[in-house]
Amino acid sequence: MIYLIMQRTKDKRFKKDYSKEDILDYLKGVYKILKKSPTYRDLNNFPGPSPRTIVRRFGFWSTALKQAGIRPHTYQLIKGEPSFIRKNWRNMSDKEIAHKLGVQSYVIRYYRMNFNLWKNRKGTARSTFRKEALRIYGSQCEVCGLGICEWHHIIPKSKDPKHWCILCPLCHEVITRKLVVIKNRKELRTKLLPFIKELYTKLRIN
Ligand SMILES: [Zn+2]
Known part of the structure; x- marks a missing residue:
């Protein structure tokens, strides 16, 4: 040179x-x-x-x-780094990967979000409880039977399957907006079901 x-x-x-x-x-x-x-x-x-x-x-x-092996911008990934993230995103935290590659941790988070490498709020990739909930209660809404399902905690953060249920987005929203208050799984049938039935009868689709 x-x-x-x-x-x-x-x-x-x-x-x-x-x-x-x-x-x-x-x-x-x-x-x-x-x-x-x-x-x-x-x-x-x-x-x-x-x-x-x-x-x-x-x-x-x-x-x-x-x-030349130089990072053009602080937020860009260079050759070999995306594959490194894909290999290690489950086992390592974003911070650890960022430290190893020499970038900010938000770069790693954005990469994951772009390529649907989802982690939960705690930053771990595991969703064993959700899978278990789906296994116990099936992958359909327990109230209206719709195939799009979400996992609802009747008691927040509970790890007991008795406090879980599988709902569709609409039924879930009815509960989270507190239009109907539910305290146990029995009330899904007694309280939520009549409300949803009424909701659907009122619904008009032209
Ligand atoms: Zn439903």
Whole structure:
């Protein structure tokens, strides 16, 4: 890299066809000096291949940086990192992965959200209780029989299956908005069912 700079400074008319490897080495060198990923404008004041040359060679500025192993922006992931997240997202927390890759943890969270790698509120990927609830009470609404189901806690945060039920979004919303108050599973039949029946009879679809 220093050799290239020397040539450039000696004779300004000197023109060299930089190979891709030359440019990548050059970018790595600049990265070491600046201690941040170099921008297009940064390179305008640097000896060596001009930023225009680099863009012409690689198509995009960020492509060149990524190939040199430099993160173009603090929120972007480079080659190999997405696969690392996909391998480890279940076992490691977002913070641990972020620390290992050297990014902020929200970058990892956004990646997971984009690719439907869901975790629950505690940050663990396990949903064993939900599966158990579905196994016990089936995957249909217990009140109206609709196939779209949500898992409702009659007593919040309870781990006892007696306090769970499977409901459709509408029946669930009726309870969470406190249109009907329910204290145990029996009241699903006695209180919620009449309310839902009435609701559906009032419903008019033209
Ligand atoms: Zn329902």
